[in-house]
Amino acid sequence: MPVARSEQRLIGVLALQGDFAEHLDALRAAGARAIEVRTLAHLEQVDGLVIPGGESTTIARLLLIFDLMEPLRRRIEDGMPVWGTCAGAILLATDVPGLDRPPIAVMPMSVERNAFGPQTASFEADLDIAGLEGAPLRAVFIRAPVITSVGDGVEVLARLEDGRIVAARSGRLLATSFHPELTPDHRMHALFVGMVRQAVPAQAAASDDGRARGEVA
Numbered sequence: 001m002p003v004a005r006s007e008q009r010l011i012g013v014l015a016l017q018g019d020f021a022e023h024l025d026a027l028r029a030a031g032a033r034a035i036e037v038r039t040l041a042h043l044e045q046v047d048g049l050v051i052p053g054g055e056s057t058t059i060a061r062l063l064l065i066f067d068l069m070e071p072l073r074r075r076i077e078d079g080m081p082v083w084g085t086c087a088g089a090i091l092l093a094t095d096v097p098g099l100d101r102p103p104i105a106v107m108p109m110s111v112e113r114n115a116f117g118p119q120t121a122s123f124e125a126d127l128d129i130a131g132l133e134g135a136p137l138r139a140v141f142i143r144a145p146v147i148t149s150v151g152d153g154v155e156v157l158a159r160l161e162d163g164r165i166v167a168a169r170s171g172r173l174l175a176t177s178f179h180p181e182l183t184p185d186h187r188m189h190a191l192f193v194g195m196v197r198q199a200v201p202a203q204a205a206a207s208d209d210g211r212a213r214g215e216v217a
């Protein structure tokens with residue numbers, strides 16, 4: 001049965017740099033309303049946020065330039081669910097050697113950037129992910145980071161065959177090294193939509209007047 005529009009949460013995708021368009025499509029395919037987040041006004045409207053892959057140094061700089069770093073940190077501390085993929089996962093981590101700007105630093109874990117080498121060392125792998133039903137998920141790794149250690153309260157959701165951690169969750173924060181928005185399998189997006197639904201009761205979700213808020217679709 002389709003979900004009534006008023007019962008859908010509004011999920012933002014940080015759209016400063018990186019592959020945000022693919023996330024918007026995948027979120028909508030998973031049943032959410034989704035908008036690009038570029039300004040404080042956008043950020044204030046959303047019930048959850050995806051930080052896409054791209055270049056973590058660039059996204060960190062743009063968050064500072066557009067005065068979004070502190071407001072985003074505050075919303076996360078207030079309980080907004082956030083999912084970081086690849087560069088987005090790097091930005092969530094509290095410890096990131098080699099990042100020339102401070103990350104958002106809200107998820108207690110250490111991350112090694114470009115852990116598999118350059119772009120030409122990109123690869124795909126089938127992953128068993130805790131919380132996903134069915135077959136392993138085909139995961140695309142592009143200059144991907146690895147989660148080298150996790151702190152208190154961080155649950156490891158997936159590892160490569162060699163044991164390296166590539167997905168983790170800490171309460172309302174989700175981090176994946178790979179790019180689920182680049183494959184037609186939307187189970188990770190559905191998982192995040194479920195996290196947002198659980199965190200934000202229907203009556204508290206962003207209202208139906210999407211156009212007034214600059215909603216994309």
Ligand code: GLN
Nearest residue numbers: 053054055056086087143
């Ligand atoms: N290597 C990039 C970084 O450090 C991340 C790559 C990606 O998001 N696909 O930001």
